[in-house]
Amino acid sequence: MSERSLWRWLQREDFQRRYREAQRAVVDSAITKLQAATVRAVETLERNLNCGNFFAENAAAQAILTHSFKAVELVDMKERLRRLEALADGREQTKRGVGKRGW
Numbered sequence: 545m546s547e548r549s550l551w552r553w554l555q556r557e558d559f560q561r562r563y564r565e566a567q568r569a570v571v572d573s574a575i576t577k578l579q580a581a582t583v584r585a586v587e588t589l590e591r592n593l594n595c596g597n598f599f600a601e602n603a604a605a606q607a608i609l610t611h612s613f614k615a616v617e618l619v620d621m622k623e624r625l626r627r628l629e630a631l632a633d634g635r636e637q638t639k640r641g642v643g644k645r646g647w
Contacts, residue, residue, distance in 0.1 A: 553559045592604035 589604040
């Protein structure tokens with residue numbers, strides 16, 4: 545395929561949408577694999593907490609703490625986003641007259 549043909553395809557909204565969907569499918573697949581390996585990774589870190597090697601134990605502890613903090617931040621951010629979306633949805637419905645009382 546020529547660069548010009550590729551450029552033309554990339555200008556089409558339907559192609560862009562399908563391309564993004566395909567990209568998302570690849571990323572979703574990778575995330576699923578990472579999630580499947582997470583338990584084993586944490587078990588490895590836990591083993592390294594008491595392996596007798598100061599550097600490995602310290603690295604494992606730091607990794608566990610870092611990922612734990614990030615997980616809490618992510619949960620908090622998702623909750624904030626959910627509330628903001630609910631607020632925005634309520635405002636949008638009010639603009640359209642949904643839920644307004646007729647008096």
